[in-house]
Amino acid sequence: MAHSTEPRWITRIDGGWRCGLCPHHCLWTPENPTGKCRIRGLRDGVPALPGWGGCVSLAIDPVEKKPLYHFHPGASVLSTGPAGCNLSCSFCQNWEISQRESSTRLVQPEDLAGMALSRGSGGIAFTYTEPTIWFEYVMATAPLVREAGGFTVMVSNGYVESGPLDEYLKIIDAWNIDLKGWSDRFYPEFCGASIKPVLASIEKVAASGSHLEVTFLVIPGLNDDPREWEAMGSWLASHAGRRTPLHVSRYFPRYRLETPPTPLETISRAVESFRAHLDFVYPGNVAGEENTLCPSCGALLIRRSGYSVEKAGISGGRCIGCGADAGVVQA
Numbered sequence: 001m002a003h004s005t006e007p008r009w010i011t012r013i014d015g016g017w018r019c020g021l022c023p024h025h026c027l028w029t030p031e032n033p034t035g036k037c038r039i040r041g042l043r044d045g046v047p048a049l050p051g052w053g054g055c056v057s058l059a060i061d062p063v064e065k066k067p068l069y070h071f072h073p074g075a076s077v078l079s080t081g082p083a084g085c086n087l088s089c090s091f092c093q094n095w096e097i098s099q100r101e102s103s104t105r106l107v108q109p110e111d112l113a114g115m116a117l118s119r120g121s122g123g124i125a126f127t128y129t130e131p132t133i134w135f136e137y138v139m140a141t142a143p144l145v146r147e148a149g150g151f152t153v154m155v156s157n158g159y160v161e162s163g164p165l166d167e168y169l170k171i172i173d174a175w176n177i178d179l180k181g182w183s184d185r186f187y188p189e190f191c192g193a194s195i196k197p198v199l200a201s202i203e204k205v206a207a208s209g210s211h212l213e214v215t216f217l218v219i220p221g222l223n224d225d226p227r228e229w230e231a232m233g234s235w236l237a238s239h240a241g242r243r244t245p246l247h248v249s250r251y252f253p254r255y256r257l258e259t260p261p262t263p264l265e266t267i268s269r270a271v272e273s274f275r276a277h278l279d280f281v282y283p284g285n286v287a288g289e290e291n292t293l294c295p296s297c298g299a300l301l302i303r304r305s306g307y308s309v310e311k312a313g314i315s316g317g318r319c320i321g322c323g324a325d326a327g328v329v330q331a
């Protein structure tokens with residue numbers, strides 16, 4: 001089947017084209033033909049999608065690795081993403097594929113959808129870099145996965161305009177969105193962006209009924225002020241809901257940041273702080289068990305060790321002990 005590879009969300013203006021897919025609103029001109037994300041822009045003076053279908057990596061991962069802990073626990077998912085990103089985080093943990101030219105493999109939507117339901121995979125995850133910038137390709141692929149009975153996942157920085165997000169919400173079953181910091185300076189100074197669109201995306205996804213989990217990477221000296229954790233936890237509880245799972249992840253030095261890894265005690269303190277506001281808070285990038293307990297009776301629902309998962313006390317999404325809704329999809 002032939003797919004349209006023409007960019008959407010663009011507007012003709014004097015001297016070029018304005019892209020409205022994400023809040024950067026890049027201007028594509030003959031002098032500056034490529035958007036900040038590097039996969040959208042002009043080719044030979046005409047709007048084009050040089051990144052369409054170019055998969056930077058293809059792997060079948062545990063869904064827990066996305067991370068999603070409350071969505072199809074124990075499932076595997078075909079994971080891929082484009083060779084670019086609309087943010088430029090100085091601490092990027094995947095910078096080799098998000099911030100540099102990378103080799104890609106062109107995969108047609110039908111082929112990707114077929115791969116998403118083979119070799120034990122239950123669906124597709126658009127992940128690794130920033131998949132919301134891959135709008136036209138995701139729109140061509142995700143519905144095929146769903147039609148074939150698979151699930152669809154988006155792991156995103158949330159830096160996307162609300163119109164495209166509305167369309168994504170029609171075809172994506174589960175989201176993990178990064179909330180990278182809370183202070184006024186964090187997003188502009190370390191990510192080349194602003195926080196407001198990210199908060200708007202989290203709110204919109206939470207209100208949509210799609211499954212949502214949030215990841216917060218704790219970086220020493222940059223976003224480890226307990227007063228910010230307090231404000232962030234309170235905001236998440238009131239705008240996304242206290243049952244939104246939060247992954248509090250340990251940072252390791254990558255890309256332009258040489259700060260040493262986050263001390264384990266800092267992760268423990270952050271987890272405790274967020275637990276005052278949220279029912280499901282997990283340490284990430286640390287060894288050990290990360291279990292899910294019933295928020296009503298405290299019974300063990302899901303035991304996790306590494307990527308091994310045991311549904312110990314959950315059935316039909318409910319706690320076997322007290323019958324409470326455990327806030328887990330397909331368990």
Ligand code: SF4
Binds near residue numbers: 020024
């Ligand atoms: S999606 Fe890419 S080209 Fe479009 S505004 Fe964002 S960074 Fe710029």
